[in-house]
Amino acid sequence: xxxxxxxxxxxxxxxxxxxxxxxxxxxxxxxxxxxxxxxxxxxxxxxxxxxxxxxxxxxxxxxxxxxxxxxxxxxxxxxxxxxxxxxxxxxxxxxxxxxxxxxxxxxxxxxxxxxxxxxxxxxxxxxxxxxxxxxxxxxxxxxxxxxxxxxxxxxxxxxxxxxxxxxxxxxxxxxxxxxxxxxxxxxxxxxxxxxxxxxxxxxxxxxxxxxxxxxxxxxxxxxxxxxxxxxxxxxxxxxxxxxxxxxxxxxxxxxxxxxxxxxxxxxxxxxxxxxxxxxxxxxxxxxxxxxxxxxxxxxxxxxxxxxxxxxxxxxxxxxxxxxxxxxxxxxxxxxxxxxxxxxxxxxxxxxxxxxxxxxxxxxxxxxxxxxxxxxxxxxx
Amino acid sequence: xxxxxxxxxxxxxxxxxxxxxxxxxxxxxxxxxxxxxxxxxxxxxxxxxxxxxxxxxxxxxxxxxxxxxxxxxxxxxxxxxxxxxxxxxxxxxxxxxxxxxxxxxxxxxxxxxxxxxxxxxxxxxxxxxxxxxxxxxxxxxxxxxxxxxxxxxxxxxxxxxxxxxxxxxxxxxxxxxxxxxxxxxxxxxxxxxxxxxxxxxxxxxxxxxxxxxxxxxxxxxxxxxxxxxxxxxxxxxxxxxxxxxxxxxxxxxxxxxxxxxxxxxxxxxxxxxxxx
Amino acid sequence: xxxxxxxxxxxxxxxxxxxxxxxxxxxxxxxxxxxxxxxxxxxxxxxxxxxxxxxxxxxxxxxxxxxxxxxxxxxxxxxxxxxxxxxxxxxxxxxxxxxxxxxxxxxxxxxxxxxxxxxxxxxxxxxxxxxxxxxxxxxxxxxxxxxxxxxxxxxxxxxxxxxxxxxxxxxxxxxxxxxxxxxxxxx
Numbered sequence: 103x104x105x106x107x108x109x110x111x112x113x114x115x116x117x118x119x120x121x122x123x124x125x126x127x128x129x130x131x132x133x134x135x136x137x138x139x140x141x142x143x144x145x146x147x148x149x150x151x152x153x154x155x156x157x158x159x160x161x162x163x164x165x166x167x168x169x170x171x172x173x174x175x176x177x178x179x180x181x182x183x184x185x186x187x188x189x190x191x192x193x194x195x196x197x198x199x200x201x202x203x204x205x206x207x208x209x210x211x212x213x214x215x216x217x218x219x220x221x222x223x224x225x226x227x228x229x230x231x232x233x234x235x236x237x238x239x240x241x242x243x244x245x246x247x248x249x250x251x252x253x254x255x256x257x258x259x260x261x262x263x264x265x266x267x268x269x270x271x272x273x274x275x276x277x278x279x280x281x282x283x284x285x286x287x288x289x290x291x292x293x294x295x296x297x298x299x300x301x302x303x304x305x306x307x308x309x310x311x312x313x314x315x316x317x318x319x320x321x322x323x324x325x326x327x328x329x330x331x332x333x334x335x336x337x338x339x340x341x342x343x344x345x346x347x348x349x350x351x352x353x354x355x356x357x358x359x360x361x362x363x364x365x366x367x368x369x370x371x372x373x374x375x376x377x378x379x380x381x382x383x384x385x386x387x388x389x390x391x392x393x394x395x396x397x398x399x400x401x402x403x404x405x406x407x408x409x410x411x412x413x414x415x416x417x418x419x420x421x422x423x424x425x426x427x428x429x430x431x432x433x434x435x436x437x438x439x440x441x442x443x444x445x446x447x448x449x450x451x452x453x454x455x456x457x458x459x460x461x462x463x464x465x466x467x468x469x470x471x472x473x474x475x476x477x478x479x480x481x482x
Numbered sequence: 483x484x485x486x487x488x489x490x491x492x493x494x495x496x497x498x499x500x501x502x503x504x505x506x507x508x509x510x511x512x513x514x515x516x517x518x519x520x521x522x523x524x525x526x527x528x529x530x531x532x533x534x535x536x537x538x539x540x541x542x543x544x545x546x547x548x549x550x551x552x553x554x555x556x557x558x559x560x561x562x563x564x565x566x567x568x569x570x571x572x573x574x575x576x577x578x579x580x581x582x583x584x585x586x587x588x589x590x591x592x593x594x595x596x597x598x599x600x601x602x603x604x605x606x607x608x609x610x611x612x613x614x615x616x617x618x619x620x621x622x623x624x625x626x627x628x629x630x631x632x633x634x635x636x637x638x639x640x641x642x643x644x645x646x647x648x649x650x651x652x653x654x655x656x657x658x659x660x661x662x663x664x665x666x667x668x669x670x671x672x673x674x675x676x677x678x679x680x681x682x683x684x685x686x687x688x689x690x691x692x693x694x695x696x697x698x699x700x701x702x703x704x705x706x707x708x709x710x711x712x713x714x715x716x717x718x719x720x721x722x723x724x725x726x727x728x729x730x731x732x733x734x735x736x737x738x739x740x741x742x743x744x745x746x747x748x749x750x751x752x753x754x755x756x757x758x
Numbered sequence: 759x760x761x762x763x764x765x766x767x768x769x770x771x772x773x774x775x776x777x778x779x780x781x782x783x784x785x786x787x788x789x790x791x792x793x794x795x796x797x798x799x800x801x802x803x804x805x806x807x808x809x810x811x812x813x814x815x816x817x818x819x820x821x822x823x824x825x826x827x828x829x830x831x832x833x834x835x836x837x838x839x840x841x842x843x844x845x846x847x848x849x850x851x852x853x854x855x856x857x858x859x860x861x862x863x864x865x866x867x868x869x870x871x872x873x874x875x876x877x878x879x880x881x882x883x884x885x886x887x888x889x890x891x892x893x894x895x896x897x898x899x900x901x902x903x904x905x906x907x908x909x910x911x912x913x914x915x916x917x918x919x920x921x922x923x924x925x926x927x928x929x930x931x932x933x934x935x936x937x938x939x940x941x942x943x944x945x
Binding site: 108392393472 | 780793795796819821822
């Protein structure tokens with residue numbers, strides 16, 4: 103096996119390197135802090151692998167062109183932050199209903215509105231799930247390190263292609279802008295998933311929205327390959343043609359939800375530490391996880407029996423596991439850089455089994471280990 | 483020249499017809515004209531991609547047997563730009579409406595024109611928002627009526643052709659649902675232009691625009707197009723006063739400038755040696 | 759073995775402090791340690807107070823930001839005033855000679871040295887003050903090895919400026935040897 107490359111890398115850079123490893127060939131976006139390095143690096147690197155980069159006239163055009171690129175068969179991505187993520191919402195719903203794979207990176211910054219453009223936040227957790235109108239499938243991943251940014255970007259592409267759905271990669275300014283030592287895995291260590299395509303012989307009878315029997319994800323043809331199919335953001339039949347039919351509409355929406363719901367075990371990624379004798383759990387994600395780990399280690403030294411849960415998949419929520427945990431652990435703390443978003447999901451799932459506490463911070467500064475530690479002390 | 487039935491069989495998803503447009507609407511004529519231009523140019527159907535936004539006009543691609551994409555309101559050109567850049571061998575045609583193209587999608591129009599990306603845009607211009615029931619659009623003439631302009635429209639109307647010209651389109655023309663033969667030629671030339679082309683195709687909307695503004699029945703509105711369109715080549719012959727109530731059709735601009743995907747290909751050439 | 763060391767480089771935008779931080783972090787990695795580098799990112803990065811942070815450890819680095827700096831470099835008065843309170847009580851303060859230091863402060867070790875003037879007058883380019891500073895930090899802390907630091911500097915600086923930067927680094931080393939600049943702790 104080749105020796106892994108070791109280097110100092112920025113989170114946003116790792117996102118681009120991960121995308122390249124996953125096979126990205128198309129990027130369209132609009133500059134916005136703190137995600138801009140992703141666009142800059144794609145502009146430089148994509149042409150070198152025969153890929154395409156375009157800076158569009160606005161955020162909406164950025165995701166629209168990304169979806170267009172994906173329809174021609176290319177793995178496509180766009181990146182943005184806060185206000186740009188708001189602007190992209192309509193077309194995220196479009197990609198979900200029209201089942202067009204693409205990756206949307208949101209390097210979260212403090213909002214609402216223009217907010218603190220250069221400061222970290224985790225304020226878009228609920229927007230990632232509910233941002234576009236209507237029920238729709240959502241996959242959102244959030245890394246806690248530069249190396250995980252690399253890995254989860256690849257995962258984002260894999261899930262997107264496998265389930266024909268947009269995938270949201272939620273970075274935050276802490277992870278996006280920090281540089282740290284990373285070991286880049288060799289290509290033979292990386293699993294790459296490409297979208298399922300119909301066979302050419304099926305061109306005449308091709309149904310862009312009809313999965314094979316017993317399956318949920320229909321094979322996806324590319325524009326220009328002789329499959330002449332229709333794509334719309336209206337409710338549509340198996341061919342892709344618009345319909346008002348109640349049954350067809352109901353079945354379509356339920357099927358695209360099931361793509362995720364029936365595969366939560368494949369999609370939900372989390373890690374646990376210090377759990378054996380834990381009487382108290384800290385559940386964290388993204389940049390805040392780093393502070394949480396430091397705090398939990400300090401608490402352990404002080405004799406507190408604290409466990410640590412790292413959510414890498416934000417959506418779908420790791421519901422089953424949190425419910426199991428709440429049978430044993432009666433106090434859960436959720437620190438996050440918002441005024442209470444992911445904690446709502448924890449409360450929903452544990453019901454009254456465990457006591458749920460929240461530590462929120464929205465002043466544009468990271469939550470410190472000391473702050474988490476003193477909250478642990480206060481609660482225990 | 484194609485017989486109608488053959489043209490329809492060759493280019494339409496016949497099983498999806500009839501279309502949803504109102505009796506007397508001009509859009510069906512425009513849609514047919516676009517397919518006739520495609521057929522006359524003998525384009526490979528597998529390589530034709532038709533993209534639309536939202537509105538009456540934007541339902542057209544669903545009936546047309548090509549690679550078809552019905553996007554979100556105003557965004558057809560942004561989606562189309564992605565498709566064209568990703569796969570330049572596709573002939574990308576955008577069908578859009580006056581509201582879709584020049585109001586909510588106005589920013590995408592001017593930037594697609596500025597890039598001179600090889601996309602042919604046909605604006606099905608009926609001077610009204612039809613799908614939502616007759617609100618005034620950026621091409622509703624001043625002082626006319628819409629459901630949201632009950633006391634008369636005080637907005638000045640866009641001249642879509644001048645807008646596209648000013649933004650950098652290299653082929654600009656106007657046709658009508660009445661002057662079909664000319665329109666087919668204009669669309670053909672637009673498609674043949676290697677760059678951004680815009681054809682402002684004047685339609686008629688008897689249901690909303692017509693009724694709101696007492697323009698009569700569909701036939702009367704067709705007669706209006708016939709009687710008031712002046713060909714650009716003939717404009718000089720008329721006195722200014724006579725032209726005041728008329729509108730000009732024909733080819734306004736046909737030039738050659740560097741095209742966006744060609745320019746991008748040059749970058750790909752330039753950095754080829756950096757490829758690991 | 760390096761236990762967690764937190765270094766904060768502060769000054770004004772344009773003094774190359776972020777690059778200085780990146781070089782220190784890359785040197786640490788060459789030594790086989792872990793390193794995290796971050797910076798204040800905002801309008802001030804283009805002027806006014808600017809800071810870069812580096813954390814070095816042979817173990818995993820959890821919290822990626824400086825809590826209490828083990829080393830604080832301040833090249834301007836504004837940066838000194840803004841960050842002086844973030845220095846650990848056992849920390850080292852490294853300040854440029856142009857800074858007015860408050861001697862009543864309880865600081866373990868203070869080094870005041872003409873970093874900016876050495877860069878401008880002796881090395882000949884104001885822009886290499888960052889390299890002079892990290893040379894000085896290396897000598898005072900051993901947080902990275904000399905070999906790795908030299909390699910890291912040469913990997914990062916623009917082509918054609920290697921000689922200039924190498925001499926800036928040597929001047930930094932030299933500064934540490936001059937006892938004249940070192941002050942005893944004020945307690």
